[in-house]
Amino acid sequence: MGTHDTARTAIERACGTARSLPELFAGVAEGLARAVPADAFCLNSLDPATLRETFAHHDLRPDPAVISRFFEIEAGGQDVNPARALAADPLGAATLYQATGGNPTSSARYRDVLRPLGLDHELRVLARDRRVPWGMLNLFRATGSPDFSTGDIAFVASLGRTVADGIRRTLVLGAADARPDDVGPGLLIADVSGRIRHRSPTAGHWLADLDDVDWHVARVVSQAVEGAAMIHVCGRNGRWVSLHAEPYGDSLVSVVVEPARPARVAAMIVEAYGLSVREREVVRLLAGGYTNTEMSRVLGLSRHTVGDHVKSVFGKLAVHSRTELTARLFATVDR
Structure with missing residues (x-):
């Protein structure tokens, strides 16, 4: 088995067995290191609706001021290879040198974040499922190292769907495993x-x-x-x-x-379960306490059709009642 095959197998295993984002990304990072040498990495999960980071696993140790500058640049959305641009790209992957035409100093992220950390090369790959972005894989190489090759880019990009599936799966498991906490703000x-x-x-x-x-x-x-x-x-x-x-x-x-x-994270959890647009509407109404008759009136559907949607939602979320549904989606919320 070749290096790429070994790495892919390790990453697929991590994405199929991890029960938390730290465990998932630790396995992905270990697998990537076997096939694509890098001096640093930063693996993120993203909110599909806003493309904002929701979790980060990295081996960078920047000063807080550098971190603050990094997020200031990311929030501006004007630097090269932002998540939205990669989401519109068929490959969903690019290097810093590609995006700047070989002139990385034109990138604020390079000038103010990467170069102070001694990093010269960056590869960004979007992890997406059905064109829905769930994460970002960022690999870096130090000054004096060669840039990421076409083969490196293609290999990491080929893992995007696998990692996206792993993130979705982990979010679903997290919603099921999490327990409420009585501690306040x-x-x-x-x-x-x-x-x-x-x-x-x-x-x-x-x-x-x-x-x-x-x-x-x-x-x-x-x-x-x-x-x-x-x-x-x-x-x-x-x-x-x-x-x-x-x-x-x-x-x-x-x-x-x-x-x-609840409202702040439920939409992302619902997305992770792969519900259809109509099923999401049903979930929203179920969580609001609507009966099947009331949902039928609101959605303009027959009670029979609403009942079919409810059964489908229960099946996908592996619940048997409205109470279980609410607990599953909002398990992360302090009660």
Whole structure:
């Protein structure tokens, strides 16, 4: 078995067996390292609706100010190879040198983030399923190393569907495995560069479930410099946590850390289950307490057709009642 085949088998195994995003991406990173040498990596899950990052697994160790600058650039959407551009590309993959025509210094991400970290080459690959983006694979090589080859690009791009399926599967399992927590919101104070200056014990409780807290705090702080901002992050145990930041005085940012509320994550979980547009409408009404008769009236469908949709939804989500459905979708929410 060749190197690529061995790596592909390892990645397929990780995507088919992992029960959490950290476990999934650790397996993907290990598999990639066998076939595509890189000096650093950053693997992300994305919210399909907004293309915003929901989880990151990486071996970068940047200063919080560099992290903040990275997310500032990403939020602007003006640099090369943003997720939206890759989503429109048939291959869904590109290198920094390709995108800049061999002039990486034209990229703010290269000038302000990669070069200070000693990285010269970047490969970005979108992980998508049925053209729905679920994640991003970012590989980096140090200054003086060769750029990623056409073969490297093609191989990593060929894994996009597998990784996307793995992310979807893991989100579904996380929603099923997660348990509610009675702990309320917490508060932390950070400076504008993203460095944490104070955290309450309750904030510490929620942050303890997140990998790389500095990364997520710098990310939300970078978005809150001019006003309120919120991000949602998937924790190691499948629960979703919201970080809501807003300016606090001239040089500080306050961040409320709390379990994510139903409406903020349910849409993404529903997407992960592969429900049709009509089935999503049924889920929304079921979660709102509508009866089959009421749904029939709202949707303009017969009760028989509504009943068929309900059965299909229950089957895909592996539940047997409306109560189980609500618990499955909103298991990440503090009750």
